[in-house]
Amino acid sequence: MKYIPLKRHIKARLSQLKFALGLNPSVERVEDPAQFVPQGYRGVVTVTADFELAWAPRYDNSVDDPYAYALGKARQERQNIPGLLSVCEQYQIPITWATVGHLFLASCQSAGGLKHPEIPAVEAYEGPYWDFNGKDWFEHDPCTRLEEAPEWYAPDLIDQIIGARTAHEIGCHTFSHIDCRDEVCPPALFESELALCKQLAEERSLQLVSFVHPGHTIGNLDTLSRMGFTSFQSDPGNVLGYPCQHDNGLWELKRTMEFTYRPDWTIDYHIQRYCTIVDRAIQKQAVCNFWFHPSCPAVVVEEILPGLFSHISERRSEVWVGTVQEYVGWLNRNPKQRK
Ligand SMILES: [Zn+2]
Ligand SMILES: [Zn+2]
Numbered sequence: 001m002k003y004i005p006l007k008r009h010i011k012a013r014l015s016q017l018k019f020a021l022g023l024n025p026s027v028e029r030v031e032d033p034a035q036f037v038p039q040g041y042r043g044v045v046t047v048t049a050d051f052e053l054a055w056a057p058r059y060d061n062s063v064d065d066p067y068a069y070a071l072g073k074a075r076q077e078r079q080n081i082p083g084l085l086s087v088c089e090q091y092q093i094p095i096t097w098a099t100v101g102h103l104f105l106a107s108c109q110s111a112g113g114l115k116h117p118e119i120p121a122v123e124a125y126e127g128p129y130w131d132f133n134g135k136d137w138f139e140h141d142p143c144t145r146l147e148e149a150p151e152w153y154a155p156d157l158i159d160q161i162i163g164a165r166t167a168h169e170i171g172c173h174t175f176s177h178i179d180c181r182d183e184v185c186p187p188a189l190f191e192s193e194l195a196l197c198k199q200l201a202e203e204r205s206l207q208l209v210s211f212v213h214p215g216h217t218i219g220n221l222d223t224l225s226r227m228g229f230t231s232f233q234s235d236p237g238n239v240l241g242y243p244c245q246h247d248n249g250l251w252e253l254k255r256t257m258e259f260t261y262r263p264d265w266t267i268d269y270h271i272q273r274y275c276t277i278v279d280r281a282i283q284k285q286a287v288c289n290f291w292f293h294p295s296c297p298a299v300v301v302e303e304i305l306p307g308l309f310s311h312i313s314e315r316r317s318e319v320w321v322g323t324v325q326e327y328v329g330w331l332n333r334n335p336k337q338r339k
Contacts, residue, residue: 012265015262016269019273025239026241027239027240028242028254030242033286036243036286036287037320041318041319043278043281043283044287044320044327045288045319045320046096046288046290047094048097048233048291049097049291050212050291050294051097051098052100052103052293052295053077053078053103053154055102055103056100057295058070067140070151073293074151075151077295078154080296080300081157081160081161083301083302084294085166087301088164088309089165089166091306091310091312091313092313093166094167094168094321094322095323096169096210097170098172098173099158099173100173100174100176101172101200102152102153102176103153103155103158104204106155107145109143110143116141119138119175119192120188123184125184127179138176168323169323170201170206171211172210172212173214174190174194174197174214175192179217180218180220183219187220190224194223198227207228208228209228209230209325209328210229210328211224211231216233222248225248230249231325232251232252233324238257239254239256241254241286253324253327253328256277256291257290257291258293259291259305261300270304271304271308271311274304274307274308275308277290
């Protein structure tokens with residue numbers, strides 16, 4: 001028998017127990033849940049991928065060598081994406097790709113020793129998942145071409161996503177995976193990152209409307225709304241809940257569960273767990289917002305997601321499945337007393 005650290009093993013068992021008891025995800029109570037579900041259906045499922053290659057983990061404070069870790073994650077993500085697109089196509093499940101804007105670029109170069117001078121300098125801060133020392137936010141940007149450094153550029157993958165037969169959505173995850181909290185991110189920084197993302201997307205005739213704050217560093221919401229975005233996603237701790245609309249018009253979608261792989265669980269248990277969440281959404285008339293990092297272990301793409309997606313596909317007459325943009329569009333076209 002292989003050695004399993006006891007603490008991790010106990011945590012995995014406790015999580016299974018909490019799940020069996022219906023405590024995780026928790027289920028939000030509202031008076032009239034049906035008002036959040038398109039007519040003819042009994043639940044909603046969306047799937048969002050935080051698409052970031054090396055940009056997100058480059059300062060990860062949970063590992064010894066974050067730069068090497070980031071390159072490894074980026075390579076894994078590149079390997080996973082073609083298979084992921086096939087699974088989506090097989091079961092016709094669209095994904096909302098919250099995309100780091102730098103990935104639109106095929107190359108970039110420094111100007112007078114400055115990398116991306118169009119983006120204001122980022123000041124030092126400490127964050128929940130990564131800290132920044134305040135020197136050069138773009139220090140890891142190789143300022144080269146896709147062919148030389150495929151961990152930092154991904155127009156090829158974006159082409160695959162928008163060229164797929166499934167109608168995926170390209171969303172926004174800032175240009176360089178900044179921390180967006182009001183206390184560390186001035187509006188000018190936030191605005192310049194998003195303006196660049198929008199410009200790069202428009203060059204491909206894409207309009208960005210769905211946003212995900214990196215590391216759930218929620219902030220700059222009025223600027224987000226003013227720049228034409230219609231939604232963002234929060235992580236109040238795994239919830240099957242309902243979207244709420246802010247005064248500035250933005251819809252807040254609450255995240256339900258991340259697709260991950262835990263070695264203490266069997267593959268079948270992973271599949272059963274995610275399928276049960278879909279069943280609970282249908283049972284409670286709730287909104288299930290799955291999310292994940294496409295840099296996940298290959299087994300998630302090769303075995304776990306096919307199991308889940310085939311289940312969603314079987315229940316498609318009961319559960320509405322679509323992109324975040326489509327769902328928010330439906331919410332806006334059907335204004336009811338949702339306060
Ligand atoms: Zn660059
Ligand atoms: Zn991220």
